[in-house]
Every structure is written in structure tokens, then in C-alpha cells.
Amino acid sequence: MLHSPRLDRQAVALKPARNAPLTLRIPEPAARPGEPANFSQLRLSAPGAVRRPALDTEARSMHDLAYELIRVLDDRGNAVGPWAPDLSTATLLAGLRTMLLTRVFDERMYRAQRQGKCSFYVRSTGEEAVTAAQAAALESSDMCFPSYRQQGLLIARGYPILKMMGQVYSNTLDPLLGRQMPVMYSSREHNFFTVSGNLGTQFIQAVGWAMGSALSGDTRIAASWVGDGTTAEGDFHYALTFASVYRAPVLLNVVNNQWAISSFQGIAGGDEAPFAARAIGYGLPALRVDGNDFLAVYAATRWAAQRARSNHGATLIELFTYRAEAHSTSDDPSRYRPADESAKWPLGDPIARLKQHLIERGDWSEQKHAALLEEVTQEVRAVQKEAEANGIHGNNKTHSPKTMFDGVFKDPDPRLLKQRQEAGY
């Protein structure tokens, strides 16, 4: 042999110019504005097709579940397969009402922002099943560490929407005294942790809370939510590492709504493997769920919660859904994605699908649905009136500005008492 492979390699190393130039891949979504929506790359399991392992199954024998998609509702609205939960009509109707209330609330607040009554708003349109079904599957004493798009958790837990509006308007009803931008809610009473603008920080905090619960011999568990984009933050890695190492009783939810502002989920690394598959490397079980299927979200959450409660540790749940509206009131999605993409989303709308299921069960009708929507709309409208009577953003009906100097520390800070005087309060 004249040319040994070893010599060939040396030759290549000495003359790199002979190689083809390297190229860098920059992921691009399947469709941009003006192009037809394209979901041909989505891999969707058939409803009822994914297995349901026993609660104590080892994470290593569940890897397939990170790549499948747990779905319960079929195209006609029937609940099929091993994940179909045994839920009463009352529970389903309560979930439907929560989703409707969340959507109507979002729409009213969005419009209020457009009318200049609040500075900012974030809708959760299309993702209502995530919060409504997960809240139903958790105990109300379980602690939630949400991102800014889980307002439905508060609504599901009965937090007064008057207070939510007070927060959005920063008016005299605002429980956070005008300190936070709209939608950064907090309610200790409802086990809803104070929302931060810094993405992902709550994920590891939830793990710490769960560690505290386990250290104390408590029975409560924690749950946290991040979006697909936030999985790229270091806190995501911290959370999975700590959750795995200490077997913390926590549910780590990734709401994959396909978009992080203008970046499609491929920019966060979602093209190469589902976000659920991240869990595999940490030795954590993962469930990948149709996020627009109330029953599937409920069943998966219930499974993970029971697993955590029985000391089997954390579960990563990827909730596969679609951000149907703009990222926020400061965003225009028509500049980066097809205008009809949300309408073409193959997993449909969570409210329409639960409605169809209830009708299929014989427990609901179009008329009853219309009446419920009307009732919810009237309720939100009435509350909005009351909220606005207590002030809207910019009309100076706020808590006293002197309160902005309070509460930096538990005890008053002498520096701030001085600065408050300086400011004239």
C-alpha cells in the first residue's frame, strides 16, 4: 500500500486548504411571512398510542416517552388510550370555564392596553389548557413557580380577577403597590410565587422549594414553568441537575409554544431533539404531551405529581402547544411568521377540543357553551368596570408614591427614610 490512511490524514492536516470550507448552520423556521404555514416536520403520535408506565418506573426505561406525544382526545373528541383520565363532568366543566375565563380576561386586558389603560400585557391564548389542566391536577397547597404566561394558574386557583386587573392597571387595588410591570403577579395565599422578569430563575428556585419540603418531611410538591426559549438559560441546567441529584419532588414544565418572541424553537435547540429529551441526560423521566389536550395535560401532570409525592422525584414535562397570539403587546408576529400559522396549528385550540369532547360525552352543547361564554364575558366586563374605577395606568390613581420606599428590607432602611423625605413624601 502506497498510501496508508495515517499518512493521508497527516497530509490533510498539513494542507487544510484542500478541505471544503466549514459552514455554520443557522436554523430557520419552516415558514416565514408570505409563505404557507408548514408543519410537515412535526412528529405527532396518534391519540391513545403512547404507553403509560407505572409510577415507580425507572427513568432510564422511559426514554421513548420523551420523543412520543401523549394525546388523549382524538379528532372526534373521544378520550382514548391508557392516559385517558377518569374525570367527572364537573371537573371538565370547571376546566372549560377556567380556560374561557382566562381567554376572555386576556382579550379584555389586551384591548385595555391598546386603549392606553395599561402599559403592557401578555396573553396566553392557545395555552390555556396548560394552566387549567395542570392546576386541576395539582393540589392547591402545591407551590407554583410560574413564568409570565401562566396567569391561568391564578384564575384556576380562584384568585380574584379584580386583583389581577388592579395589578395590570397599577391602580389602588394593585396588591404589588405599583412596583411591578403588568402580569408579574404574586400570591402567597394561592401558592403562586412572585413572577420575575429574569427568565428561568424560578426553575431552580422551585427545585430548592421542593428540597425544603422534602427536608422538612412535608407532603407538598412544587411545580415550575419555563418556555421553550428559556430552556437555553443556565438556570434550566441547574434545575435539572439539582432535581436529579436530590430527587426533589418537583414538576419541571417546559411550555413549548414554538416561539420565543421572534425566534422559533429551533434557535433554542428544539430541532435536534424534543425539549423533553433534555431530561434523559440528567436521568430524569420526561413526558411529552399535547398541550392543547386538556385531558392529556391533566393525566400527565397527575402522573408526575403522584410520582413526586411518592418520593420518586422530579419529572420534566414538555407541553407541546402553539403561541397563538403575539409575544406581548410590544410585539408584531406578522414580521417573522406566517399570519395564518396559528390557525393551521395541527393540534387545534384547547377550548374547542374540550368543548367537542364534552359534547361527544353528551354533557354539553353549542348553546350551553355560548351561554357560558356570555356569562364569563359579562363577569369580566363587570369586574373590569370596577377595576378601572380604581384607576388606570397613568391617571395617577395609584398607591401613594411614598410606599415605593418601603419593603426593600423587612425593617425600614434609614437611607430610604431620608430619600423619601428628599423626594417630598
Place this chain on the structure above:
Amino acid sequence: MATMNMIQALNSAMATMMTRDPKVVVFGEDVGYFGGVFRATDGLQKKFGRHRCFDTPIAEGGIVGAAIGMGAYGMRPVVEIQFADYIYPAFDQITSEAARIRYRSAGEFGVPIVVRSPYGGGIFGGQTHSQSPEALFTHVVGLKVVIPSTPYDAKGLLISAIEDDDPVMFFEPKRLYTGPFDGRHDVAVKPWSVHPASEVPEDYYKVPLGKASVVREGDEVTVLAYGTMVHVALAAAKESGVDAEVIDLRSLIPLDMETIADSVNKTGRCIVVHEATKTSGFGAELAALVQRECFYQLEAPVERVTGWDIPYPHAFEWQYFPGPARVGAALRQALEA
């Protein structure tokens, strides 16, 4: 009373609080079984069990993030960052979260955590085992910043920090762990046992946050110092013959402005000394406060003797470190002004 060095005093503070309060938990890198790279948590796991004192993954952001969540649950975590130089991965959790959670939730949630971290130079620690990042944290509203200079204060201040309901950054001058180093690197360092502040009660006691200590009374110049620089300032006063009043601030936030102002109004002169780099260091804040509060009594400009505005060098340790000669020169200069 027992004779303790600073490490033993810190260890005693944690043990005391773990005994008194089941909510106190201690964790960090190597703090569990091994007892910490500086031995500060030695024996705690054995005494209190793995659920009270345990090892963590090497993830500073994870350590502080988990502590915040645990604090929100109702525990009192005391976490260790192995070197202050490695605190930056946790900066987001400390500044965006721990410091603001009480304020942003209008008091619904508090963060009763202590972040302990060895800091400061003088040990040939080079760039990443010598830094003094306290000013990064004094600038963050919602944090308390505490730095002891003796075993007695270390225990009493740490107990106060653990009992405090707000997040406390607790920087420990590692140069002082085993003895009171005064910057004279050519002289053998004496152990703490020959220093009166090594007499430490074995039980519970507190040194309050926000109270400075006048460690040497004097009439000619006020020296504001903390950590290792307290001992450097004392040596400088002795060597220079200047009758300096040396104040150990002990906590930077909250700051004992009353003790500072009383002293400067008496002496009419003020030198600020710290190891940290000069520009935007905590000395700048002190100088601004002193000139505002004591303007009509000042007889000389407020001077700062600090580390140079360079990354902490290895081979040039003693050219960087503000030792007694540099501090002494500043004292004499202040008298001439």
C-alpha cells in the same frame, strides 16, 4: 469561652444556629462530608446529619437559586460559595432575585438566606482566589453586606446574619482565617490564640449588623476599614506614629454612618482603606458620604488607599496589596494637608 480562630468561630456560629433552629441548613461545594476546603463546616454533617449539611453540584447559580426557593419555603439556608471570585455565576440569582423578591412581592415572600464566601487577597491567590467584590453587592438594593475581622465578630455577625430575614452577603477575609494578618508579609503571622478577639463564647451571642467598632481611638485621622485592612490600618498607625482612629465597619450595608461621622468630625481627616480596586469601589461611597456629612469639619481631602485598578496579580502580590507602608504614608500625608 473558648479560644478560636476565625474558621472555628464561623463553624461554631453555624453549629450554634443549627442547634437552635431546625430550619437552618448549610450547603455548598465540598461543605458536607469533607467539611469545606477551608474547614469552616468541619463536623457539621456528622453532628447534624446529611439533611442539615450537604454537598452540592459545582453550580453557584444553582446553589443560590436553590437557597432562594428553600428560603421561600421557610428554611434558613446558609450557603457557601467557595471563593468570592466564583460568585459571578450566581450574580443573577443574587441581584435579580434574592435582593428584590421582598420588594417585588410587596412583602409576600422573603429571602432569609446567608451567602458565605471567602474573599480578599494576600495569599498569592492570583486573579481568581483574591478578589474583593463587595462593591458589586453594596450597589444592589435589598442586600446586606457583612465582613468580619476577628473570630469574635465573625461568630456574632454570622449569627446575626442567619437570624436576619433579608439576604446577607457574608464575606470572610480568608487571609484572616488563621491569624490577624497586618500586611507585614515579611514577619511571621501570629495565630489568633494570642489575640484577645480569639476568646469566643461557645454559646449563642450576637454582634449586631449596622454597628461599626472603633478598634483604636485616636485624634488625628480617622481610618475607615474592614476585613484584613483593619489589621493593616492598626499596624500603619503604630508604624507611622500618627494618632489614627481606626474604625472597623463590620457591615457595609447597613452602614453605621453615625460612628463614622462622629469620628471624622472629631479628627477632621479621613482615610478609606480597602483591598478592592479603586474606581467605583466602596471607598468611593464612603468618601462621598463623609464629605457630605462632615464637610465643615474636614481639614484635608478624604483619601483612599486601595488595590490598584488592575486584575489581582500573582507575582506582584505585595505591590498590589495596600500594606501598612502605603496606608502609613497616606496617614502622614493627611496630616500635612
